Amino acid sequence: MPTTGQRGNDGINEMKKGERRKGFRLVSDYVSKLPAIYISLLLLFIIVIIFVLINRSFLSIYNLKTIGNLTAILQVVSIFLLEGLFLSYLWCIC
Numbered sequence: 001m002p003t004t005g006q007r008g009n010d011g012i013n014e015m016k017k018g019e020r021r022k023g024f025r026l027v028s029d030y031v032s033k034l035p036a037i038y039i040s041l042l043l044l045f046i047i048v049i050i051f052v053l054i055n056r057s058f059l060s061i062y063n064l065k066t067i068g069n070l071t072a073i074l075q076v077v078s079i080f081l082l083e084g085l086f087l088s089y090l091w092c093i094c
């Protein structure tokens with residue numbers, strides 16, 4: 001009678017939990033080693049490519065100016081929020 005982990009008398013053992021075959025790598029092995037900023041930029045690039053394929057005028061000069069103007073307001077607001085957090089942090093450690 002075969003014991004747990006063996007298929008029979010042929011000597012082939014089943015793979016144990018968490019064990020991987022040599023030479024066999026999954027995409028998740030490569031992705032897990034990348035910094036998060038690279039993964040985020042890759043996803044952003046894929047989304048932009050999809051939008052360009054759907055709408056050819058997505059990257060027109062007018063749309064880029066509009067996106068730039070809208071994000072400039074968000075950048076100013078985020079700078080003020082980060083300054084407030086930093087100043088409150090400095091106040092706590094003093």
